[in-house]
Amino acid sequence: MKNIKRFSAITIIGLVLIMFTSCDDSSEKFTISTATAPVLQDLNFSRLELDAVNTSNPAISLNWEEADYGQQAAVNYLIQFSSDDAFTEPVTATSVTGQTSITLSVNEVNSAAGTAGLNPFEWKNVYIRVASTLGTQGNEVVNSNVISLEVYPYFNYVFNDYYLVGNATAPDWNNNNNNPALFRDANDSNKFYYTGYFGAGEFKVLEVKGLWQPQWGTNDTSSIDVNPGGGSDPGTFPNNNNAIATAGYYTFSIDFASKTYSFETFDANGKTSPASLIIQGSSTANVTMTPLSFDGHIWYANGVRLTPGSVEFVTDTSAKWGADTSFSGVATDGGGTIPVPVEDDYDIWFNDLTGRYILIPLNL
Structure with a gap:
C-alpha cells in the first residue's frame, strides 16, 4: 500500500507540471486596437458663479460616452481642467473608474480652477476634458473633446x-x-x-x-x-x-x-532692530508697523486692507525686505516683493531677527 501511495503522489505532481506547461504554451497576449476617445457632452449653461458659503453643494455634472479600447477592461477617467484650450498645464480635479458621469462640488470646481491659474473674483473661461487610461500605470491615454465654462471663483484660503x-x-x-x-x-x-x-x-x-x-x-x-x-x-x-x-x-x-x-x-x-518699519507696495498705501513692547524684534500691523498686487517691508534706512511667496515666507533685503493674490483685511507680522513674515486674511 505504501508503494501505491508513493506512485500516486508522483503521478499527481507530474500532471500538475504538465498542466502549468500547457498553460504557458497556450497563453494569449492582451492586445488593444486603436482606442476611440470618450466624448464629453456639453453643459446646458455657460457661466458659473461659485458660492463661497455652500461649498459642498453640487456645481456641475459631467457626462461622457465611454472610450473603446477594443477589449473588455475597466477604463479610468481623469477629469481635467485648464486655463487654456491646449491644456498646456492640465489639472486633474478627480478620477473615476468604469463610470461615464460625475458631479463635482463647488469646492472641487473652485480648487481645480484656482490650481489651473484662474484668479479669484474674476470671470474667466476654464476648459474641461476627460482623459481615459488603462491599468494602474495610466497607460494608453486618450483625450476627449474639450468644453469650456466661464467661471467666477472665490478664494480658498487653505x-x-x-x-x-x-x-x-x-x-x-x-x-x-x-x-x-x-x-x-x-x-x-x-x-x-x-x-x-x-x-x-x-x-x-x-x-x-x-x-x-x-x-x-x-x-x-x-x-x-x-x-x-x-x-x-x-x-x-x-x-x-x-x-x-x-x-x-x-x-x-x-x-x-x-x-x-x-x-x-x-x-x-548684536541683533538690532530698525528704527521704523513700513509696509509699502502696489497693494496698499504706506502702513506703519508697530514693534511689540515685549519684544522689539516682532512687528505687527492689524486690519490692513490689501488689494491684489504686492508689498514689501521697508526700514528707516530704505532697506527693502521681501520674498516671492504669498501669505508667509522668509524675507531678505532686496528679495523682491511679496505677492498678494486676493483682497481682504490682513493682520501682518514680521520678525526682524529671522526675516519671517506672515499675512493672515481675516475674512477668507
Whole structure:
C-alpha cells in the first residue's frame, strides 16, 4: 500500500507540471486596437458663479460616452481642467473608474480652477476634458473633446494659523490680546516657527484668537497634544508644565503633521532692530508697523486692507525686505516683493531677527 501511495503522489505532481506547461504554451497576449476617445457632452449653461458659503453643494455634472479600447477592461477617467484650450498645464480635479458621469462640488470646481491659474473674483473661461487610461500605470491615454465654462471663483484660503498665549509671552494668559502669530513655513504648511523673547514662565498655542480650544500644548518633552474642544487641556510648553527658568531669546518650532516640537536658545547678541518699519507696495498705501513692547524684534500691523498686487517691508534706512511667496515666507533685503493674490483685511507680522513674515486674511 505504501508503494501505491508513493506512485500516486508522483503521478499527481507530474500532471500538475504538465498542466502549468500547457498553460504557458497556450497563453494569449492582451492586445488593444486603436482606442476611440470618450466624448464629453456639453453643459446646458455657460457661466458659473461659485458660492463661497455652500461649498459642498453640487456645481456641475459631467457626462461622457465611454472610450473603446477594443477589449473588455475597466477604463479610468481623469477629469481635467485648464486655463487654456491646449491644456498646456492640465489639472486633474478627480478620477473615476468604469463610470461615464460625475458631479463635482463647488469646492472641487473652485480648487481645480484656482490650481489651473484662474484668479479669484474674476470671470474667466476654464476648459474641461476627460482623459481615459488603462491599468494602474495610466497607460494608453486618450483625450476627449474639450468644453469650456466661464467661471467666477472665490478664494480658498487653505491654511491654519496659530497664536501664542501664556505668561512667558506678550499677551500673558489672555486669549485675545494681540496674540503674536506663529510664522508658517512657506514650503510646508504644517511647520511653524517663532523666534523671539520669552519671559520666565509657560505658554501654549491657540488656533483662534478669543477661543481656548483648539488648544495645543505638550505632555512630555518632544510631542504635542491638543484639546480640540470638550476634552482635557494638555500641559504647557516648553516641557509639560515645567516653566522657562531663564527669560531670553528662544526659537520655538512646531510640526502639526509629525506632532513634534522643539524649544532652543537663540543668540540675539548684536541683533538690532530698525528704527521704523513700513509696509509699502502696489497693494496698499504706506502702513506703519508697530514693534511689540515685549519684544522689539516682532512687528505687527492689524486690519490692513490689501488689494491684489504686492508689498514689501521697508526700514528707516530704505532697506527693502521681501520674498516671492504669498501669505508667509522668509524675507531678505532686496528679495523682491511679496505677492498678494486676493483682497481682504490682513493682520501682518514680521520678525526682524529671522526675516519671517506672515499675512493672515481675516475674512477668507
